[in-house]
Amino acid sequence: MGNAVLESVGANNHSHVLEDANVADVILDRLTAFDKAIAESDILEVDGLCVDNKPHDVVVHDSRIKVINHEKESAVEVEIETILKTPLADLIMALETLEFVKCYGITRIVGYYSRVNNWNLSKRSELIDRHKGLYGLTGA
Structure with missing residues (x-):
């Protein structure tokens, strides 16, 4: 993969530009951080990948990650793009509370x-x- 100019939102909610970042590295870092945050949660669990509500083994453009919320007894499919664009703390809170838009x-x-x-x-x-x-x- 090539290099790209990516916009990133930091912990203080100020955006900054990551120039010449390797796209594959940025995606891998964000997905790894998401996976780690889910693993550290007491109520969330990754149940796998799916495309069009069907289990899938390989990440493709339309892939979603199925996350189970054991406390709410519910499951949510999260788009890869959402994981890449949403601040991790906000995304984890939304998955734990199931309140996505207020x-x-x-x-x-x-x-x-x-x-x-x-x-x-x-x-x-x-x-x-x-x-x-x-x-x-x-x-x-």
Whole structure:
């Protein structure tokens, strides 16, 4: 593989450019760091590679790494690109909590986004009930 100019985000969230970095070395370093972080976690475990939800033995462009969260009894497929671009601490926290995107005060209703503070009382109550799991039909 050749050399490339890569942007990297450091621990202080400031980006800096890695010039003339060997792409293969950078990818290997990041994947190794990810694997080590998963191994050090008490609740996460790598379950293997997959492509299109099927087990795979070789890393290819569309590969994903399946990670099991034993605490939440759930599994997530992580794209290689996500591992390369996301700060490791943020990615591990997301895998441990299963909270991937936090967006407060905005929600999607009927195909468009609107701010919650513009809603009437009935719509706000409905959202609160949905979060509590109280929204839905009861047995008939």
